Amino acid sequence: MSTLEIKNLHASVETPEGTKQILKGVDLTINSGETHAIMGPNGSGKSTLAYSLAGHPKYEITEGSVTLDGEDVLAMSVDERAKAGMFLAMQYPVEVPGVSVSNFLRTAKTAIDGEAPKLRTWVKDVKKSMDDLRMDSSFAERNVNEGFSGGEKKRHEILQMELLAPKIAVLDETDSGLDVDALRIVSEGVNRVKDNTGLGIMLITHYTRILKYIQPDFVHVFVNGQIAEQGGRELADRLEAEGYDRFLASA
Amino acid sequence: MTVTDHSRATADAAHTHGLGTPTPDASRADRPTSFDVDAFAVPTGREEEWRFSPLKDIKPMLADQAADGHLEWDVPALPAGVTLTEVSPADARERSVRAPGDRASAVAAAHASGAMALTIAPNTVVDEPIQITVTGRGEDVRGHLLVEAGASSEATVIIERRGTATYSEFVSVDLADNAGLNLVLLQLWDEDAVHAGEVVARLGRDSRLRGSVVTLGGKAVRLNTSAAFAGEGASVDLFGLYFADSGQHQEHQLFVDHAVPRCTSRVTYKGALAGATARTVWIGDVLIRKEAEETDTYELNRNLVLTDGARADSVPNLEIETGEIAGAGHASATGRFDDEQMFYLRSRGISEEEARKLVVRGFFADLIQEIGVPTVEESLMKAIDLELEHVNEELAEEHA
Numbered sequence: 001m002s003t004l005e006i007k008n009l010h011a012s013v014e015t016p017e018g019t020k021q022i023l024k025g026v027d028l029t030i031n032s033g034e035t036h037a038i039m040g041p042n043g044s045g046k047s048t049l050a051y052s053l054a055g056h057p058k059y060e061i062t063e064g065s066v067t068l069d070g071e072d073v074l075a076m077s078v079d080e081r082a083k084a085g086m087f088l089a090m091q092y093p094v095e096v097p098g099v100s101v102s103n104f105l106r107t108a109k110t111a112i113d114g115e116a117p118k119l120r121t122w123v124k125d126v127k128k129s130m131d132d133l134r135m136d137s138s139f140a141e142r143n144v145n146e147g148f149s150g151g152e153k154k155r156h157e158i159l160q161m162e163l164l165a166p167k168i169a170v171l172d173e174t175d176s177g178l179d180v181d182a183l184r185i186v187s188e189g190v191n192r193v194k195d196n197t198g199l200g201i202m203l204i205t206h207y208t209r210i211l212k213y214i215q216p217d218f219v220h221v222f223v224n225g226q227i228a229e230q231g232g233r234e235l236a237d238r239l240e241a242e243g244y245d246r247f248l249a250s251a
Numbered sequence: 252m253t254v255t256d257h258s259r260a261t262a263d264a265a266h267t268h269g270l271g272t273p274t275p276d277a278s279r280a281d282r283p284t285s286f287d288v289d290a291f292a293v294p295t296g297r298e299e300e301w302r303f304s305p306l307k308d309i310k311p312m313l314a315d316q317a318a319d320g321h322l323e324w325d326v327p328a329l330p331a332g333v334t335l336t337e338v339s340p341a342d343a344r345e346r347s348v349r350a351p352g353d354r355a356s357a358v359a360a361a362h363a364s365g366a367m368a369l370t371i372a373p374n375t376v377v378d379e380p381i382q383i384t385v386t387g388r389g390e391d392v393r394g395h396l397l398v399e400a401g402a403s404s405e406a407t408v409i410i411e412r413r414g415t416a417t418y419s420e421f422v423s424v425d426l427a428d429n430a431g432l433n434l435v436l437l438q439l440w441d442e443d444a445v446h447a448g449e450v451v452a453r454l455g456r457d458s459r460l461r462g463s464v465v466t467l468g469g470k471a472v473r474l475n476t477s478a479a480f481a482g483e484g485a486s487v488d489l490f491g492l493y494f495a496d497s498g499q500h501q502e503h504q505l506f507v508d509h510a511v512p513r514c515t516s517r518v519t520y521k522g523a524l525a526g527a528t529a530r531t532v533w534i535g536d537v538l539i540r541k542e543a544e545e546t547d548t549y550e551l552n553r554n555l556v557l558t559d560g561a562r563a564d565s566v567p568n569l570e571i572e573t574g575e576i577a578g579a580g581h582a583s584a585t586g587r588f589d590d591e592q593m594f595y596l597r598s599r600g601i602s603e604e605e606a607r608k609l610v611v612r613g614f615f616a617d618l619i620q621e622i623g624v625p626t627v628e629e630s631l632m633k634a635i636d637l638e639l640e641h642v643n644e645e646l647a648e649e650h651a
């Protein structure tokens with residue numbers, strides 16, 4: 001059982017026009033086995049929250065705290081956070097030329113576990129996970145994200161999540177840009193990992209469509225760098241029908 | 252038709268084309284060659300072939316005067332059919348495939364007082380690589396070397412340069428008809444060595460040259476390689492790998508001269524740069540003359556900039572005088588291992604050092620496999636890891 005606790009998190013970014021405050025006091029607790037959907041308009045700071053949790057150097061934490069099972073996440077380096085059990089599926093996964101997917105996965109797995117995985121089971125695990133995500137085995141020899149379609153990149157993110165088995169995963173718009181088939185495959189992947197490992201999930205999304213496949217336990221409305229309202233599944237349906245106007249007017 | 256493009260990369264301008272230096276409108280074929288030092292003026296740094304070069308370091312090797320130093324040669328027992336002999340100055344000139352192409356090289360030939368000749372007799376097939384190590388003892392050295400591969404011979408020759416020296420050389424590589432030669436030149440100098448070299452190869456009919464150049468060491472290394480086809484059906488593969496740290500200048504100029512029909516050339520050079528004052532230059536000229544019908548050529552240069560400030564210049568230049576070619580192309584790209592890539596890898600638990608290693612090893616892996624000598628391939632991967640350790644130390648100091 002793990003708990004990620006975000007308290008009063010403030011983050012800013014340096015822009016040519018000066019320091020810009022983006023996160024303005026985020027409070028959120030995610031336990032193992034829970035799925036929290038975060039929904040909010042463009043530019044409200046959802047990705048910033050995701051990056052801040054992962055430790056992206058661009059974002060400066062100016063106030064607040066983040067702990068994972070009591071450990072200070074903000075004091076950890078980017079790779080230490082991953083080793084502690086955090087995972088971020090990125091909205092825009094990065095291409096890494098010259099590094100094959102299989103080499104990348106093995107290196108990451110070795111780093112996270114602190115020892116190289118047993119070759120035989122590892123090869124089998126990778127193959128099974130790729131099959132389940134309908135990724136052709138040729139992807140293993142391709143360079144990380146290089147020339148991948150949008151949907152392939154997202155599947156590759158979930159592949160990593162499955163193999164690295166984190167405690168808490170942040171999925172930043174993993175559903176955006178996917179057609180229905182791909183959405184189903186990716187969602188099944190997420191559910192499978194959740195069933196197998198019981199991880200906690202922060203699911204950032206614009207669309208309620210994914211919530212047909214992945215059942216959220218909580219829905220949070222994210223507006224202007226804060227959580228403006230929380231509820232259950234029904235809140236998502238209301239957002240779908242009404243949009244964010246009600247929140248933006250008051251923001 | 253002349254196609255030139257120029258890419259240059261620094262940390263802040265990752266890749267630009269067509270930077271304001273003039274395209275050489277004179278054909279590459281017009282450059283003089285001579286054993287007479289006076290045929291070449293002392294370069295000012297404005298010449299096309301010198302404009303990127305560290306003339307301050309190279310200057311001592313441009314003076315028309317003797318140098319009294321030597322390199323130590325460590326030569327294994329040579330297999331039957333292979334000899335290494337000293338050659339008189341007159342013979343050395345006579346047996347060179349052509350005269351030197353610039354002043355540094357002309358000075359090297361003029362003051363080497365003869366040459367060392369590595370000769371592989373016709374029809375000799377040597378299975379094991381011939382590994383020669385030359386070591387500098389901090390002296391000023393001029394050298395002239397002949398590598399002669401007899402008709403239908405087959406051999407791999409590795410020449411490894413170590414230690415330190417102020418060293419200039421003229422290397423002539425002669426492939427007789429149907430010869431196959433794999434020549435590997437390893438520049439593993441200590442960090443204060445200065446090296447200016449010209450390697451000129453002539454390829455006889457149906458011959459095959461695989462020429463690999465690896466430059467890791469030295470303060471300044473400027474290595475010009477030319478390959479000229481003298482008979483039809485020959486092919487040349489020129490591979491290069493370089494890794495420049497702070498304070499290092501590594502320059503590789505290439506010229507492939509397609510003067511006869513139906514020959515193939517491939518030039519593949521890759522370099523990594525790390526450290527604020529790391530500097531690399533690659534100039535790749537390919538000339539396809541009117542007679543050279545059905546030529547097939549491709550040249551590629553890729554650079555990977557690992558840290559702020561390092562600068563890579565890359566200038567491919569393709570001159571085509573016939574419409575009857577099988578294929579001709581070039582590519583030049585300089586990329587940065589950027590913060591986003593680093594973040595992505597680290598967010599998967601991979602440490603900063605390991606991330607850099609992953610990317611650099613990946614960048615060089617296919618090239619290293621092309622060298623075709625397993626022992627060299629292995630030691631190169633180790634040498635690259637060692638380079639990376641330096642980079643990590645340097646970066647750690649910067650952060651501190």
Ligand SMILES: Nc1ncnc2c1ncn2[C@@H]1O[C@H](COP(=O)(O)OP(=O)(O)OP(=O)(O)O)[C@@H](O)[C@H]1O
Binds near residue numbers: 044048049
């Ligand atoms: N590196 C940056 N430099 C400048 N501004 C930034 C930077 N990162 C984020 N911002 C700004 O911060 C705000 C929040 O951006 P963020 O990407 O977190 O929004 P988001 O909620 O994820 O939006 P979307 O739904 O479009 O993905 C935006 O106004 C954005 O332009």
Ligand SMILES: [Mg+2]
Binds near residue numbers: 091172
């Ligand atoms: Mg976003």
